[in-house]
Amino acid sequence: MFKDITLGQYYPTGSVIHQLDPRTKINFTLVYIVLLFVVNNPVGYLIAIGILALVIALSKIPFVYIARGLKPLIFIIVLTFILNMFMTPGQVLWQWKALHITREGLKLSIFMALRLTLLVAGTSIMTLATSPMDLTDGMEAGMSVIPGLKRVAHDLAMMMSIALRFIPTLMEETDKIMKAQKARGADFETGNIIDRAKALIPILVPLFVSAFRRADELATAMEARCYRGGSGRTRMYVLAYAKRDAIAYIVLAAMTAAMIGSRFIQYPWPFPFG
Amino acid sequence: MSLKIEHLDHVYAQNSPFEFKALDDVNVELENGHFIALIGHTGSGKSTLIQHLNGLIEPTSGTVYLNGVDIFNQSKEDLVKTRFSVGLVFQYPEHQLFEETVAKDVAFGPKNLKLSEEEIQERVKWAIEMVGLDYEKMKDVSPFELSGGQMRRVAIAGVLAMKPEVLILDEPTAGLDPHGRDTILGQIEKLHKATGNTVILVSHSMEDVGRYADRILVMYKGKAVYYDTPTVVFRHVDELEKMGLAVPEVKYLMRALKKRYPEIDDDIFTVEAAKAEIERVFGGERDV
Numbered sequence: 350m351f352k353d354i355t356l357g358q359y360y361p362t363g364s365v366i367h368q369l370d371p372r373t374k375i376n377f378t379l380v381y382i383v384l385l386f387v388v389n390n391p392v393g394y395l396i397a398i399g400i401l402a403l404v405i406a407l408s409k410i411p412f413v414y415i416a417r418g419l420k421p422l423i424f425i426i427v428l429t430f431i432l433n434m435f436m437t438p439g440q441v442l443w444q445w446k447a448l449h450i451t452r453e454g455l456k457l458s459i460f461m462a463l464r465l466t467l468l469v470a471g472t473s474i475m476t477l478a479t480s481p482m483d484l485t486d487g488m489e490a491g492m493s494v495i496p497g498l499k500r501v502a503h504d505l506a507m508m509m510s511i512a513l514r515f516i517p518t519l520m521e522e523t524d525k526i527m528k529a530q531k532a533r534g535a536d537f538e539t540g541n542i543i544d545r546a547k548a549l550i551p552i553l554v555p556l557f558v559s560a561f562r563r564a565d566e567l568a569t570a571m572e573a574r575c576y577r578g579g580s581g582r583t584r585m586y587v588l589a590y591a592k593r594d595a596i597a598y599i600v601l602a603a604m605t606a607a608m609i610g611s612r613f614i615q616y617p618w619p620f621p622f623g
Numbered sequence: 624m625s626l627k628i629e630h631l632d633h634v635y636a637q638n639s640p641f642e643f644k645a646l647d648d649v650n651v652e653l654e655n656g657h658f659i660a661l662i663g664h665t666g667s668g669k670s671t672l673i674q675h676l677n678g679l680i681e682p683t684s685g686t687v688y689l690n691g692v693d694i695f696n697q698s699k700e701d702l703v704k705t706r707f708s709v710g711l712v713f714q715y716p717e718h719q720l721f722e723e724t725v726a727k728d729v730a731f732g733p734k735n736l737k738l739s740e741e742e743i744q745e746r747v748k749w750a751i752e753m754v755g756l757d758y759e760k761m762k763d764v765s766p767f768e769l770s771g772g773q774m775r776r777v778a779i780a781g782v783l784a785m786k787p788e789v790l791i792l793d794e795p796t797a798g799l800d801p802h803g804r805d806t807i808l809g810q811i812e813k814l815h816k817a818t819g820n821t822v823i824l825v826s827h828s829m830e831d832v833g834r835y836a837d838r839i840l841v842m843y844k845g846k847a848v849y850y851d852t853p854t855v856v857f858r859h860v861d862e863l864e865k866m867g868l869a870v871p872e873v874k875y876l877m878r879a880l881k882k883r884y885p886e887i888d889d890d891i892f893t894v895e896a897a898k899a900e901i902e903r904v905f906g907g908e909r910d911v
Binding site: 360361362414522525526528529530531532533534535536538539550551554555558559 | 699713
């Protein structure tokens with residue numbers, strides 16, 4: 350059931366992408382996401398695809414693993430594709446009764462589908478190649494530079510890292526409880542929507558009980574080790590930029606320039622749909 | 624009538640960096656009516672194996688036959704019936720309680736069996752009493768108000784109420800005090816003697832294994848290494864130790880005694896049998 354969710358999962362390979370400073374990876378991903386919405390032409394998308402392919406190749410994470418993360422989103426991607434294709438007004442290419450496909454619609458739907466795919470693939474490659482610990486360290490560093498967030502940056506990061514840490518634990522717990530109830534003949538797969546909702550009670554009640562118990566135990570364990578929030582805490586591992594981070598930022602700058610630039614260049618050749 | 628396990632393989636997270644072979648060509652036939660102890664070091668595949676026995680997880684290859692029927696090659700409805708025939712009590716079963724009252728929680732299994740209301744009530748009462756609790760006192764109590772040991776027993780009653788032919792318990796005494804442990808194991812033994820059903824008990828306590836089981840199945844690195852009577856299995860002291868296991872303390876004592884007194888029989892692993900044997904060899908009751 351949960352096998353398909355790759356978002357928030359870490360896939361260790363020790364590659365150069367994994368070794369990058371988490372701040373670099375977060376900045377890179379944020380800029381990449383923004384650029385995906387700036388780009389409006391095939392050249393820009395080709396650059397975006399190329400950069401993503403390069404990162405995937407460098408990360409040594411099998412492509413199927415990233416593709417698996419896209420699987421749950423296929424429905425949304427197909428839906429946006431179809432809606433954009435049929436609902437956009439413009440120069441009609443094909444018509445059948447009330448349905449029509451326009452030049453603009455075709456372009457928009459292809460771009461939107463690409464945008465969504467790259468968005469999900471780009472963010473999942475970051476989480477796959479960054480350990481949860483690194484990720485929260487990076488987020489804490491990132492939030493600290495925002496005025497107003499500085500004071501709570503540590504607490505937010507700690508909450509986030511605990512939440513991330515407990516995703517697999519709670520999934521495992523859910524799986525265990527489901528199995529235990531299945532062993533008592535519970536049926537989660539058949540019946541109408543009300544039956545199925547009712548069938549969730551034997552899972553949700555024990556899951557909540559266990560989540561509260563775990564939270565309580567964790568709080569006690571943290572207090573027992575004198576945890577008292579962020580002020581004055583020093584770190585065991587201090588984030589430090591290396592040469593590879595400088596290279597990554599150069600690539601980032603070049604990519605940004607190229608992708609924004611692709612909007613303004615007059616192309617000497619015509620696109621199939623411009 | 625048996626549970627027959629044939630060439631059972633199970634690989635977790637296949638084709639990922641976390642790939643792990645939990646079961647490796649397990650072949651064993653568990654005849655009905657035995658009290659079987661399943662022992663093995665942590666990670667030896669015990670929990671994975673028992674989840675195959677009632678079809679909760681599917682094997683990577685190989686299969687399990689329950690009374691001659693391939694449980695992984697049948698309709699969904701029949702698979703659910705298999706789960707009623709092979710009752711599985713997970714580790715820390717108290718974590719699966721969810722109903723408002725003890726009686727309602729125990730009734731969950733029988734209700735899924737679609738039994739009549741009277742039959743359900745009867746079974747609930749029987750199961751709660753079977754685990755040594757007072758039905759009248761317990762039935763309207765919220766399971767979340769009970770002590771840990773009582774919650775554990777209510778959860779076990781929830782599986783007993785389905786009256787399974789084969790009862791599997793995954794470390795039912797983990798985290799209980801000695802009294803709670805003896806109560807639960809004693810009730811299980813009583814049930815086994817009364818109904819003659821198969822019991823499979825996963826345990827780390829060799830003392831409990833020696834005391835209750837009449838068959839032992841030893842798992843090591845995903846393989847079923849031994850399946851025999853405790854007498855025979857406990858003869859492999861050195862091999863068991865290499866697998867990170869042990870034999871009951873009494874067995875060590877009898878082995879040490881045999882080195883000094885060769886006439887002593889060292890196929891003994893319970894205190895009572897040891898006492899009888901020592902009295903036989905050293906001539907009866909003496910004040911020590």
